[in-house]
Amino acid sequence: MNATLGRWATDFIGLFQAGGMVFVGLVTGIIPLLIVLLTAVNALIKLIGPERIDRMGEIASRPGLQYYPLRYLVLPFLAVFFLTNPMAYTMGRFLEERDKPAFYDAAVSFVHPITGLFPHANPAELFVYLGIANGVKQLGLPLGDLAVRYFYVGLIVIFIRGIVTETITRIMMGRRAEAEDVNAESPAPTGRTTPEGGTA
Amino acid sequence: MNALNNLLNRIGRAVGGVVGALYQSGRDTIDTVIRNILPFMAFIALIIGIIQKTGIGKFIADRLAPLADNVPGLLLISIVCALPVLSPLLGPGAVIAQIVGTLLGVQIGQGHIRPQYALPALFAIDPQVGCDFIPVGLALGEAEPETVEIGVPAVLFSRLLTGPLSVIIAYLASFGLYS
Numbered sequence: 001m002n003a004t005l006g007r008w009a010t011d012f013i014g015l016f017q018a019g020g021m022v023f024v025g026l027v028t029g030i031i032p033l034l035i036v037l038l039t040a041v042n043a044l045i046k047l048i049g050p051e052r053i054d055r056m057g058e059i060a061s062r063p064g065l066q067y068y069p070l071r072y073l074v075l076p077f078l079a080v081f082f083l084t085n086p087m088a089y090t091m092g093r094f095l096e097e098r099d100k101p102a103f104y105d106a107a108v109s110f111v112h113p114i115t116g117l118f119p120h121a122n123p124a125e126l127f128v129y130l131g132i133a134n135g136v137k138q139l140g141l142p143l144g145d146l147a148v149r150y151f152y153v154g155l156i157v158i159f160i161r162g163i164v165t166e167t168i169t170r171i172m173m174g175r176r177a178e179a180e181d182v183n184a185e186s187p188a189p190t191g192r193t194t195p196e197g198g199t200a
Numbered sequence: 201m202n203a204l205n206n207l208l209n210r211i212g213r214a215v216g217g218v219v220g221a222l223y224q225s226g227r228d229t230i231d232t233v234i235r236n237i238l239p240f241m242a243f244i245a246l247i248i249g250i251i252q253k254t255g256i257g258k259f260i261a262d263r264l265a266p267l268a269d270n271v272p273g274l275l276l277i278s279i280v281c282a283l284p285v286l287s288p289l290l291g292p293g294a295v296i297a298q299i300v301g302t303l304l305g306v307q308i309g310q311g312h313i314r315p316q317y318a319l320p321a322l323f324a325i326d327p328q329v330g331c332d333f334i335p336v337g338l339a340l341g342e343a344e345p346e347t348v349e350i351g352v353p354a355v356l357f358s359r360l361l362t363g364p365l366s367v368i369i370a371y372l373a374s375f376g377l378y379s
Contacts, residue, residue, distance in 0.1 A: 011253075014253050015249055015250050015253045015254070016246075016249060017249075018248075018249035018250075018252050018253045019245045019246045019247075019248065019249025019250065020245070020249070021249075022244075022245040022248045022249055022252075023241060023242060023245035026241045026244070026245060027238075027241065030241075031233060031237070031238075034233070034237065035229055035230070035233060038225075038228075038229040038232060038233075039222070039225045039226045039229045040225075042224075042225035042228050042229060043221050043222045043225040046221040046224065046225060047218065047221050086333070086336075086337070086340065087340070089337040089338075089340040089341050090340045090341060090342075091341070092337075092338065092340065092341020092342070092343065093341050093342040095341070097343060097344055097346075097347045098347075100338055100341050100343045100347055100351065101334070101338065101343075101347065101350070101351030101352075101354050101355050102354075103341065104330070104334065104337040104338055104341060104351070104355065105330075105355045105358060105359075107337075108329055108330030108333065108337060109329055109330065111329065111330070112294070112297070112322075112326055112329060113322075123232045123233075123236045123237050124236040124237075124240065124293070125293070125294040125297075125298060126237065126240070126298075127240060127244055127298035127299075127301055127302055128294055128297045128298050128301045128322070128325070128326060129301070129322065130301075130302075130305075131244070131298060131299075131300075131301030131302030131303070131304065131305040132301045132302075132304055132305045132308065132318050132321060132322055133305065133318070134302070134305045134309065135304065135305030135306060135307065135308030135309035135310075135313075135315075135318070136305075136308055136309075136315050136318050136378070137309075138308075138309030139308070139309060139311070139315055141315055141378050145377055145378070146318055146319060146377065146378075149319050149370075149373055149374065149377060150319060150322055152373070153319065153323070153366070153369055153370045153373045156369055156373075157323065157362065157365075157366040157369060157370075160362055160365065160366075160369075161358060161359075161362045161366075164358045164361055164362055165354055165355055165358040168354040168357055168358050169350060169351060169354040172350045172353070172354055173350055176346075176350065
């Protein structure tokens with residue numbers, strides 16, 4: 001009887017001992033580097049001044065194919081790097097209404113890929129990357145390659161996401177405009193045609 | 201003499217500014233570590249401890265590892281995460297993504313999942329990122345209510361396409377990683 005209870009107690013405490021070992025590993029393995037890195041990047045951002053990327057936002061709002069990479073690649077990266085999650089999304093205020101959902105999509109999709117190289121951008125959500133990276137580390141493999149690839153695949157993905165979401169938003173806005181036209185002047189079937197509008 | 205004073209004054213101010221910025225950054229950093237990072241580490245450590253010591257780890261390993269060790273399985277995970285009804289529920293605080301990421305990490309560490317699948321797995325578990333936050337994120341960007349009305353479904357539908365696509369891109373980009 002006592003032996004059984006004793007074994008249960010040992011097993012029970014064992015759960016938390018294992019957790020404690022993991023905690024010590026995380027704190028000694030990750031925190032020291034993180035503190036120094038966060039301090040350096042935070043200081044850099046303070047010295048540069050995050051308001052300087054405002055101009056970039058104004059340029060990125062221009063129409064035209066050549067501004068797509070600026071709007072859904074450069075601007076989301078700069079916004080997430082300098083303003084961090086969640087203030088990065090305020091950069092959307094410089095853009096046209098129809099581009100705002102796409103910019104939000106691009107920016108929010110970058111808050112995890114950036115953490116491999118720049119953890120200051122989203123310190124509350126590090127474990128999407130760190131969780132998987134810890135497993136790779138346990139195998140004795142270097143993490144640099146994974147962090148860099150996560151970063152640049154993230155850039156490719158946010159660019160595609162920006163374009164896809166912008167297209168979907170335009171189609172939906174076109175349909176809504178058409179529906180409103182039909183409602184407003186119901187006898188006239190030849191309402192104003194929207195160039196991007198799909199067939200309702 | 202006046203010029204020299206001016207120069208010294210300017211140098212003093214500049215140095216003071218830099219030191220002040222560094223000190224304030226250190227303060228912000230420690231604040232972040234204590235408020236955001238350490239609590240999550242405690243939470244993750246507890247979960248890992250429990251899944252390692254009980255049979256739950258093996259149970260999850262048997263089900264998750266076969267999915268996460270090949271492209272069709274990862275695509276399936278990404279499609280489930282990107283479903284427009286599920287994605288806003290899976291999003292908040294990225295808690296689900298962080299737990300699943302940690303579970304997959306444990307599996308990689310134990311050799312159940314090959315390490316080159318780490319990169320596509322990172323994208324497979326994350327198509328729902330920010331789906332819970334679309335109205336707030338758009339409001340931060342000073343969007344009109346009409347934009348929010350259209351923006352929410354637009355982003356959710358877009359994820360259904362770009363979620364699986366991101367897994368394929370990540371898979372293609374993982375050639376030569378750890379092999």
